[in-house]
Amino acid sequence: MSSDPNIPAVNPLPPVVAALFLVIMGIEVTFFLGTRGLIGGPEAVGWRLDAINRYAFSSEIFAWMRQNNVWPTEHLIRFVSYSFVHVSFTQALFAGVFVLAMGKMVAEAFGSIAMLLVFVVSGIGGALVYGLVLPDATWLIGGFPAVYGLIGAFTFLLWRSLATVGANQTRAFSLIAMLMGIQLLFGLLFGGNNDWVADLAGFATGFGLSFFLVPGGWAAIRNLIRRD
Numbered sequence: 472m473s474s475d476p477n478i479p480a481v482n483p484l485p486p487v488v489a490a491l492f493l494v495i496m497g498i499e500v501t502f503f504l505g506t507r508g509l510i511g512g513p514e515a516v517g518w519r520l521d522a523i524n525r526y527a528f529s530s531e532i533f534a535w536m537r538q539n540n541v542w543p544t545e546h547l548i549r550f551v552s553y554s555f556v557h558v559s560f561t562q563a564l565f566a567g568v569f570v571l572a573m574g575k576m577v578a579e580a581f582g583s584i585a586m587l588l589v590f591v592v593s594g595i596g597g598a599l600v601y602g603l604v605l606p607d608a609t610w611l612i613g614g615f616p617a618v619y620g621l622i623g624a625f626t627f628l629l630w631r632s633l634a635t636v637g638a639n640q641t642r643a644f645s646l647i648a649m650l651m652g653i654q655l656l657f658g659l660l661f662g663g664n665n666d667w668v669a670d671l672a673g674f675a676t677g678f679g680l681s682f683f684l685v686p687g688g689w690a691a692i693r694n695l696i697r698r699d
Contacts, residue, residue, distance in 0.1 A: 487583040488574040491590065492567050495614060498522075498555055499563035519556075526552035528611040533602035554594040554614040566614035573621035580628055585684040586621070589677050593620020596676030597669035605665050615666065616673030622647060623677025627685070647674055 502522070505515030528549045536542055557563035570590075578586035597616025601608065629643035654667050 484571065484575055485578040485583050485586070487587050488571060488578050491574060491587070492570050495555060495557075495563055495567045495570065499557060499560055503560055519558075522556045523558075523610060523612060526556050528553040528598045528602070530602045530606050530608045530611070533598075534606045550595045550598045551591060553598060553611055554590075554617045557613045562613050562615075566618055569618040569621070570614070573618065573625050576628070577621050577624045581624065581681070581684050581686070586624075589620050589624045589680055589684065590617045592680060593617050593623065593673040593676040596620070597673035600672035601665070601669035604668055608665050611666065611669055613666075616669040619647075619650075619670045619673040620677030620680075622650070623674040623679075624681045624684075626674075627678050627681035631685070 501510070502519045505511045505518045508515065511518065525545075526549060529546075532546050532549070536546060557566065574586055574590070577589060581589070594614070594617035597619070598611055601611050601616075626643050626647060630640050633640045633643055651667065651671070654663070654670070657663060658667075
């Protein structure tokens with residue numbers, strides 16, 4: 472046992488993970504306080520709705536952009552900004568908790584910048600597939616497609632780890648299978664929406680990115696291409 476008194480009781484969070492969590496929850500706390508009239512005055516009650524209108528992803532707007540080949544910045548930003556706007560405090564809290572848990576493991580394995588890249592690009596990938604597959608769908612709101620990207624990266628780490636010991640690699644996909652099963656069950660019991668399309672696309676994006684972002688990944692891919 473080490474006698475070093477400076478060893479922390481728990482491993483500290485990478486700064487980028489803590490910052491991402493604080494941004495998500497900071498926005499939500501602002502909405503929460505505004506709704507209760509504690510800040511912002513009377514107009515603060517509508518802050519959440521205004522943010523949804525301005526920053527949530529819209530399949531219909533995306534379809535309009537594609538049809539007219541017009542790409543305004545104010546709408547392109549929705550591919551990223553929707554991940555930071557939530558419909559409720561509970562949704563934001565769950566997304567934040569997953570960011571802390573999954574983000575910590577991914578950042579420690581890939582690095583902080585790579586973890587942030589997985590989060591952002593997975594959110595974009597989730598929105599892109601959602602808009603293409605469901606052009607008439609309702610607003611896409613919340614950080615779960617990006618969070619599922621972190622889960623995809625974590626699954627990649629498990630998948631590679633199982634390969635090194637010769638274990639069944641399909642076990643790495645147990646978490647995503649369970650989460651998708653829970654979503655299906657809740658949808659059947661309480662009625663649901665089509666957000667699972669974006670979530671699954673976010674997962675696939677995060678998993679795919681991991682081949683490039685894992686340390687040594689680019690070198691391994693170059694070597695594979697050269698052999699072919």
